[in-house]
Amino acid sequence: MTKLKIIILSLFTFAAVGVVLFVAISKKPPQYYIRRDVAFGTNVQIAYATKKGNAKTVVDAMFDELKKLDDIFNAYRPTSELYKLNHSNGEWVKVSPRLLNVLKYSMKFAQLTDGDFDPTLGKVVVLWGFNTDDPNKWRLPSPQEISNALEHSGYKNVEIKDDEVRLLNDVWIDLGAIAKGYAVDVLLKMAKLNDPNSTGYVDIGGDIGIIGPKYGNQPWKIGVRDPRGNMNDSIAYVYLYKGTIATSGDYERFIIRNGKRYYHIFNPKTGYSPDNFEAITTISSSGIFSDAFGTAAMVGGLSKTEKWANELGAAYLIVNEKGKIIKNDLWKDYEEP
Ligand code: AMP
Ligand code: MG
Numbered sequence: 001m002t003k004l005k006i007i008i009l010s011l012f013t014f015a016a017v018g019v020v021l022f023v024a025i026s027k028k029p030p031q032y033y034i035r036r037d038v039a040f041g042t043n044v045q046i047a048y049a050t051k052k053g054n055a056k057t058v059v060d061a062m063f064d065e066l067k068k069l070d071d072i073f074n075a076y077r078p079t080s081e082l083y084k085l086n087h088s089n090g091e092w093v094k095v096s097p098r099l100l101n102v103l104k105y106s107m108k109f110a111q112l113t114d115g116d117f118d119p120t121l122g123k124v125v126v127l128w129g130f131n132t133d134d135p136n137k138w139r140l141p142s143p144q145e146i147s148n149a150l151e152h153s154g155y156k157n158v159e160i161k162d163d164e165v166r167l168l169n170d171v172w173i174d175l176g177a178i179a180k181g182y183a184v185d186v187l188l189k190m191a192k193l194n195d196p197n198s199t200g201y202v203d204i205g206g207d208i209g210i211i212g213p214k215y216g217n218q219p220w221k222i223g224v225r226d227p228r229g230n231m232n233d234s235i236a237y238v239y240l241y242k243g244t245i246a247t248s249g250d251y252e253r254f255i256i257r258n259g260k261r262y263y264h265i266f267n268p269k270t271g272y273s274p275d276n277f278e279a280i281t282t283i284s285s286s287g288i289f290s291d292a293f294g295t296a297a298m299v300g301g302l303s304k305t306e307k308w309a310n311e312l313g314a315a316y317l318i319v320n321e322k323g324k325i326i327k328n329d330l331w332k333d334y335e336e337p
Pocket of ligand 2: 177178246293
């Protein structure tokens with residue numbers, strides 16, 4: 001073999017090996033950096049893979065952001081922005097863009113659901129003790145206490161003008177029905193801003209958002225918890241490539257008195273928890289919407305939930321008060337991988 005031939009042959013061999021190697025590298029699934037921690041008053045898990053920069057750095061920044069969001073939206077921590085608004089004695093208060101955003105969204109949702117969703121139930125929540133994690137503080141108030149608390153609630157007592165907010169009638173805002181979903185949206189945006197092709201998910205206490213499909217092309221399999229089972233018992237599974245999913249249920253914070261279950265979601269018209277569903281899980285493209293929708297649905301019941309879902313485009317799976325599963329057609333799109 002001449003010298004020339006040897007060089008060409010070895011170049012060719014090298015090129016062929018290179019192609020194989022390239023294929024092997026690009027097929028290799030990305031490594032997920034996973035961090036589990038308590039944040040935003042709940043268990044948070046983030047899985048992230050990116051080819052841009054360091055996944056851990058991005059995930060750590062997401063946890064830092066959660067802390068900032070908690071410092072805004074935690075209604076019962078004296079240092080938070082929302083706490084200060086709740087204790088502003090009916091004065092106009094200039095609020096941060098993020099609080100303004102979520103307040104406006106809540107007001108829109110309250111109008112849309114004719115007040116079944118109501119962001120001003122702070123005094124009712126505190127009366128029942130469901131603002132704390134401590135089950136010893138959860139209690140059944142007297143009817144008189146409940147009607148007193150209801151007098152200081154009602155979304156029509158919130159006034160918004162430009163970036164200022166005024167609370168009338170001593171209402172307290174509680175954004176517990178919506179803040180986790182909003183945080184999901186914020187974190188998804190951060191992940192995508194770092195790298196539009198990054199993948200993974202964020203799970204903020206069961207409010208989940210998909211950053212991108214598993215390994216770039218596979219759906220994430222997500223279990224729907226059995227409301228009368230243990231933490232890890234699932235009654236259904238869905239497969240998500242994108243979007244968000246959130247659950248509201250009567251099993252998170254509850255007491256049973258005289259055989260009746262009372263839990264942390266309230267019918268704003270009565271001050272008691274509704275008896276419509278044990279749980280509802282919602283899938284949509286927006287975290288804040290999925291979160292708000294489920295809470296409103298728990299109050300509204302089946303016929304309103306069907307109507308709202310048709311109008312607004314939500315996929316849902318309900319476990320009704322008898323434990324029966326009811327799901328809409330949109331939901332069925334997610335049942336197969
Ligand atoms: P979620 O688990 O998303 O359904 O939110 C429940 C939380 O929302 C409760 O712990 C309360 O802080 C708040 N909340 C309770 N009832 C309502 C309601 N009817 N509308 C809006 N927020 C509510
Ligand atoms: Mg909610």
